[in-house]
Amino acid sequence: MQSFWRKWGQKYFELPLFQRMGLDIRGKDILEIGCGSGYGAFLLNQLNPKSYIGLDLMEEQIKLAREKYPHYQFIVQDATDLSQFAEASKDVIVIFGVLHHITDWQKTIDEIARVLKPNGSLFIEEPRGIDIKFFDFFFRWGHPDSDFGLKALETYLQSRGLNITHKQWTPLLTIFHCQKA
Numbered sequence: 001m002q003s004f005w006r007k008w009g010q011k012y013f014e015l016p017l018f019q020r021m022g023l024d025i026r027g028k029d030i031l032e033i034g035c036g037s038g039y040g041a042f043l044l045n046q047l048n049p050k051s052y053i054g055l056d057l058m059e060e061q062i063k064l065a066r067e068k069y070p071h072y073q074f075i076v077q078d079a080t081d082l083s084q085f086a087e088a089s090k091d092v093i094v095i096f097g098v099l100h101h102i103t104d105w106q107k108t109i110d111e112i113a114r115v116l117k118p119n120g121s122l123f124i125e126e127p128r129g130i131d132i133k134f135f136d137f138f139f140r141w142g143h144p145d146s147d148f149g150l151k152a153l154e155t156y157l158q159s160r161g162l163n164i165t166h167k168q169w170t171p172l173l174t175i176f177h178c179q180k181a
């Protein structure tokens with residue numbers, strides 16, 4: 001369940017930063033990875049995409065999303081397996097703070113690189129690896145023990161032909177816009 005502050009951050013901080021980096025989804029096919037209880041779906045659908053699908057691993061989150069936003073499409077799906085989506089079938093993929101929750105986050109990037117159309121866009125918001133470790137140590141937040149970090153993410157994105165066109169660091173999180181070659 002997304003808290004008031006989480007939604008506030010998505011609406012007034014992350015989405016505007018994505019838009020400043022070129023997020024324009026009018027008339028486009030978009031996929032949101034790790035949509036949680038659906039507030040990102042609400043925001044993104046205000047921007048008139050042609051189609052929207054939000055996916056999340058947790059059934060409870062998808063149930064909440066469907067209850068709150070019955071007009072949008074949500075599916076329960078592990079983001080490391082996007083085989084139900086055809087190659088080069090999505091114009092834009094959006095991730096609000098999810099990769100650092102996935103042990104095999106590289107598999108998700110592999111899948112995104114396959115599913116995005118040429119020149120398609122990937123927008124990512126993630127925290128720094130060191131901050132995740134800080135919160136896990138002091139507040140026992142319990143993220144998976146993975147090798148996730150922003151440097152590793154950048155290197156992996158580039159290796160999969162997802163060229164980073166914009167990067168904005170903030171004290172809380174970092175935002176990327178990548179374009180598929």
Ligand SMILES: C[S@@+](CC[C@H](N)C(=O)[O-])C[C@H]1O[C@@H](n2cnc3c(N)ncnc32)[C@H](O)[C@@H]1O
Nearest residue numbers: 034035036056057058078079096097098101102
């Ligand atoms: C920090 S929450 C972010 C939720 C939402 N995007 C937001 O910004 O509020 C991380 C989300 O990623 C989902 N998630 C974790 N591992 C996943 C996976 N392997 N595949 C799909 N979703 C996953 C969780 O269920 C959770 O909803």
